[in-house]
Amino acid sequence: MFEISDWLRTRLSRRMVLGAGLAAAGGSAVAAVGSAQEVSQAGYGGGKPHQGMAGSGHASSHGAMMTVGDVDEARNGFDTAKMLTEWETGTVSRLPDGRVLRTFQIDAVDKEIEIAPGVMFPAWTYNGRVPGPALRATEGERLRIVFRNFGSHPHSIHFHGIHSARMDGIPGAGVIDPGDEFVYEFDAKPFGCHFYHCHALPLKRHIHKGLYGLFVVDPDPARHPEQSDVARSRLLGTPENAEWQEFAMVMNAFDTNFDDENEVYAVNTVAHTYMKHPIPILRDKPVRVYLVNAVEFDPINSFHLHGNFYDYYDHGTTLTPTLRTVDTITQCQAQRGILEFSFKEHEPGLYMFHAHQSEFAELGWMSFFDVKEAVA
Amino acid sequence: MNETRPVAEAGSAPVEPLRSRAALIWLLLPFAVLALAVTWLVAANPLSRFDNGAPPVENLTFERTVLSDSGIDLLVRAGGSEPMTISQVQVDDAYWQFVQEPTGPLGRGETAWIRLPYPWVLGEAHAVKMITNTGATFEHEIAVAVPTPVANAATLWSQMLLGAFVGIVPVAIGLMFYPALRGIGRSGMNFLLAMTVGLLVFLMIDAAGEAFELAGEAAAIFQGQAMVVLAASAAFLILMATGRRGGTPTGLTLATLIALGIGLHNLGEGLAIGAAFAAGAAGLGTFLVLGFTIHNITEGIGIAAPMLKKRPPVWTFPALTLLAGGPAVVGLWIGSLAHAPQWSALALAMGAGAILQVVVEVSAYLARSDGRGTAALLSWPVMAGLVFGVTFMYATAMLVKV
Numbered sequence A: 001m002f003e004i005s006d007w008l009r010t011r012l013s014r015r016m017v018l019g020a021g022l023a024a025a026g027g028s029a030v031a032a033v034g035s036a037q038e039v040s041q042a043g044y045g046g047g048k049p050h051q052g053m054a055g056s057g058h059a060s061s062h063g064a065m066m067t068v069g070d071v072d073e074a075r076n077g078f079d080t081a082k083m084l085t086e087w088e089t090g091t092v093s094r095l096p097d098g099r100v101l102r103t104f105q106i107d108a109v110d111k112e113i114e115i116a117p118g119v120m121f122p123a124w125t126y127n128g129r130v131p132g133p134a135l136r137a138t139e140g141e142r143l144r145i146v147f148r149n150f151g152s153h154p155h156s157i158h159f160h161g162i163h164s165a166r167m168d169g170i171p172g173a174g175v176i177d178p179g180d181e182f183v184y185e186f187d188a189k190p191f192g193c194h195f196y197h198c199h200a201l202p203l204k205r206h207i208h209k210g211l212y213g214l215f216v217v218d219p220d221p222a223r224h225p226e227q228s229d230v231a232r233s234r235l236l237g238t239p240e241n242a243e244w245q246e247f248a249m250v251m252n253a254f255d256t257n258f259d260d261e262n263e264v265y266a267v268n269t270v271a272h273t274y275m276k277h278p279i280p281i282l283r284d285k286p287v288r289v290y291l292v293n294a295v296e297f298d299p300i301n302s303f304h305l306h307g308n309f310y311d312y313y314d315h316g317t318t319l320t321p322t323l324r325t326v327d328t329i330t331q332c333q334a335q336r337g338i339l340e341f342s343f344k345e346h347e348p349g350l351y352m353f354h355a356h357q358s359e360f361a362e363l364g365w366m367s368f369f370d371v372k373e374a375v376a
Numbered sequence B: 001m002n003e004t005r006p007v008a009e010a011g012s013a014p015v016e017p018l019r020s021r022a023a024l025i026w027l028l029l030p031f032a033v034l035a036l037a038v039t040w041l042v043a044a045n046p047l048s049r050f051d052n053g054a055p056p057v058e059n060l061t062f063e064r065t066v067l068s069d070s071g072i073d074l075l076v077r078a079g080g081s082e083p084m085t086i087s088q089v090q091v092d093d094a095y096w097q098f099v100q101e102p103t104g105p106l107g108r109g110e111t112a113w114i115r116l117p118y119p120w121v122l123g124e125a126h127a128v129k130m131i132t133n134t135g136a137t138f139e140h141e142i143a144v145a146v147p148t149p150v151a152n153a154a155t156l157w158s159q160m161l162l163g164a165f166v167g168i169v170p171v172a173i174g175l176m177f178y179p180a181l182r183g184i185g186r187s188g189m190n191f192l193l194a195m196t197v198g199l200l201v202f203l204m205i206d207a208a209g210e211a212f213e214l215a216g217e218a219a220a221i222f223q224g225q226a227m228v229v230l231a232a233s234a235a236f237l238i239l240m241a242t243g244r245r246g247g248t249p250t251g252l253t254l255a256t257l258i259a260l261g262i263g264l265h266n267l268g269e270g271l272a273i274g275a276a277f278a279a280g281a282a283g284l285g286t287f288l289v290l291g292f293t294i295h296n297i298t299e300g301i302g303i304a305a306p307m308l309k310k311r312p313p314v315w316t317f318p319a320l321t322l323l324a325g326g327p328a329v330v331g332l333w334i335g336s337l338a339h340a341p342q343w344s345a346l347a348l349a350m351g352a353g354a355i356l357q358v359v360v361e362v363s364a365y366l367a368r369s370d371g372r373g374t375a376a377l378l379s380w381p382v383m384a385g386l387v388f389g390v391t392f393m394y395a396t397a398m399l400v401k402v
Helices: A002-009 A014-026 A036-047 A049-058 A203-208 A225-234 A358-362 B004-012 B015-044 B046-050 B153-175 B186-217 B224-243 B251-279 B286-307 B316-337 B341-370 B373-378 B380-400
Strands: A091-094 A100-116 A119-126 A134-138 A142-149 A181-187 A192-197 A212-218 A245-254 A264-267 A279-282 A287-293 A300-305 A310-314 A323-326 A328-332 A336-341 A349-354 A366-372 B060-068 B071-078 B086-091 B099-101 B111-116 B126-132 B137-142
Touching: A100 A134, A100 A264, A192 A287, A192 A336, A212 A245, A212 A287, A245 A279, A287 A300, A287 A328, A300 A336, A323 A328, A328 A336, B015 B046, B060 B126, B060 B137, B071 B126, B071 B137, B086 B111, B153 B251, B153 B286, B153 B316, B186 B224, B186 B251, B186 B286, B186 B341, B186 B380, B224 B251, B224 B341, B251 B286, B251 B316, B251 B341, B286 B316, B286 B341, B286 B380, B316 B341, B341 B373, B373 B380
Parallel strands: A100 A142, A134 A212, A245 A287, A279 A366
Antiparallel strands: A091 A100, A100 A119, A142 A181, A192 A212, A245 A264, A287 A336, A300 A328, A300 A349, A310 A323, A310 A336, A349 A366, B060 B071, B071 B111, B086 B126, B099 B111, B126 B137
16 A cells, blocks of 8 residues: 555654644545645645634624623623613711711622623622622712621721721721621722722632722812813713713622632623623713722733723823823722723724733623714 | 152142242332332431532533534533533633533533534644533643544545554464464473463553553543453453353464454554544554554464464464454544543453453463473473563553553
């Protein structure tokens, strides 16, 4: 048999050996083999159809790289679409000195949530949702957060803000046992885009189990006379603010098998949720995103916007951008900021945004803005 | 005598039904207790105190990997304490759409195909991770991605060539020594038979080791270790019993038994090679194939040894060659096209058992034909033959072990 002698004579490198083994086993190439090179080509030929296959896969929005199915958001008790614009403003009253007292009620609750279709995670939550409620107050107000622990472990709320040691939410100062209650009280300052999370120990577990959320303090225009227009546009409830489309986004991740590596990445908990249900935005209205990184185990996270650039306010504590005209920013855990951009000059369509750690993106942190002329 | 027997039977007749009825009741009693225990366990659930809130035990074994133009297909077998659900699948740390056939939760021992339209890359590694509804993960590594052989004429033909080189050719070459060895003396004969025992012992160790290794890869439900021991014992006992039906085997019968044992070993060997091809793990070079060929030549000599004093018809030689070497081809076919580790382990275990039987019979034949009995086993040509057989196999195995 010529085939055999050719085959036996072939001297191959490791990769080539694979090709020859393949030829021997697969048989498809044996008769045609004249040289080692041809063996390897025949082997690669086997792979070629995949280009066509991948192409056909891309025909549907983003190929086959996607979780399968949909999350039961009714069972979860929170809707990732609504979560974007749901601000918890608490209840407002007046102090004797005339200042506004804003009171929030937050309960720690153990709850199993669906973080990717069919994948349940035994979470620890604030108010039954992950991330916790997006708190929103105005600079200078007195804040009172009534915290009750209905969970199975000690918990706390540690706010990133300016407050006294007694209100810090660390062991000995606001970490409470199951069944207990604690009231955190401090002034809303500085204005910006902030973060809160449980500071009970061990910290890693208490954070990655789901105890974190956004804490936004809007600037008081009266305190910033030179930039009162900008401040007013940031202040929830003003006509200037209504001109904006604002979104609350918490970048988070879940370690479903508890090996200290995350299996699921997302914005607002559910993998790929804004891929399957793109976020509708009006083309001619500017967009403001309050963004925080709550991901545990990985050193940084990032936000990359397709086809557009944005201004970035690190921590949101300034009224002028700290970074201008960028399309990618990185945040370490607890770092946060405000993104401002507009699609006014763009044609309508799906504009992707995702972590530019491709791994995070492919594990769920991938999303679309659906830029429209007018939202139906 | 003839008259007394019916009387005795007649006398015991009234007692028999009573005794058998009692026996029946005693037989039913344990079953009744078992039924009672089951009823109580199910109805009263007394074990609920052990329910500590921990998620159910889950286990998933990857039995087959098929890489083709349509992507990656994986056959998985569930082994959980309760039916388990595969919720999502990652390939290389990316969620990938997949189809499960059949759909739904997988009960204990059930299998399903997971089909991933993934554009895998030739010659590179891929990792598949399955996530169940509880968040548990099960990983499977594709060490080297190559297209899985499909059953067509070209594939079967080239696999047959390979199987022939590994199994049939060396046995045929070994048997060709037959005429040259015919005039051999007592010492030479003893040497050859001992060499046969030595090579068989090597093959047995090899087969048993490989069987245990493969059994470790199989799903827990098959209890690989016990399965290997049981299959080897069963093969040994059955062959011992059938082999000795017509007296202790000699000559052609013994040669046939040796060929059968080697054949079973080659079947397992072929399954393993075929499976390695299917998994892309085998980079089979020319050198490796030649190594196998040389390694297996002594098998032919071993088969020839007990027939040296007989004159078997010519047709028995190709028949014995096919019996010993042919299974390598069959194993390759099956192994590369439809493989699961437990089947290879089973074949290798049976091979080990069969070889043990042949080792016993060849030793017995040696002792008997020598005339000195077991004393012959300690003679120096026998020792030399044993050492040569084992050493030759060990040394030539160095050519093929990777």
